[in-house]
Amino acid sequence: MNFLGHLFFSGDNHKLMASNLFGDFIKGKDLSHLSYETQKGIYLHRQIDQYIDHHPAVLELMHTFYPILPKVTGLAIDLFFDHLLAKNWRIYSEIDLAAYTQQFYDSIDFENPDFNANFKMVLSKMKEKNWLYQYQFPYGLYKACQGVSSRISFPNELKNGLIVFEANESIISSTFAVYMNDAIPHFQSIRANLNNLV
Secondary structure, X not given: OOHHHHHHOOOOOHHHHHHHHHXXXXXXXXXXXXXXXXXXXXXXXXXXXXXXXXXXXXXXXHHHHOOOOOOOHHHHHXXXXXXXXXXXXXXXXXXXXXXXXXXXXHHOOXXXXXXXXXXXXXXXXXXXXXXXXXXXXXXXXXXXXXXXXXXXXXXXXXXXXXXXXXXXXXXXXXXXXXXHHHHHHHHHHHHHOHHHHX
């Protein structure tokens, strides 16, 4: 999943939420130079990526869309699922999406020495443009697909992600529901044992 999904599976721990997002901006296995809280977020981020990449229903969906979105199928599904999470937010959270996203933005520690300049820049843009709240709207999905597509180093069809989503919304939504049903308890367990896993 993309930014909103990673935040959602972090629970209500704002430090964990920001560190989870940071997982996309750091490479390698040796994280010993980072604080323990940041290491936990990166670990959770990688667990989320691994789980969705190997979930049977998601793999089937990826197989379906690979001919339409070659090489970017996984990225497209991440964005599709964030859109559906935002669109159906009231099913999954008691906190209004606008309040949830604002609480996260307000909690960001831009002075955290663990976070690199690139990540801080993305966080600033995320807050300024309110990406997380915009995910629920077709235009928000369109902008997300356009933005990610433009940052990929090879020609790709992700720019057409909204068109693909709208033409296949039923199967994407049903797969998303299956995934969330499995993922929610899975990551509740991961978070409960996080101190013993990192």
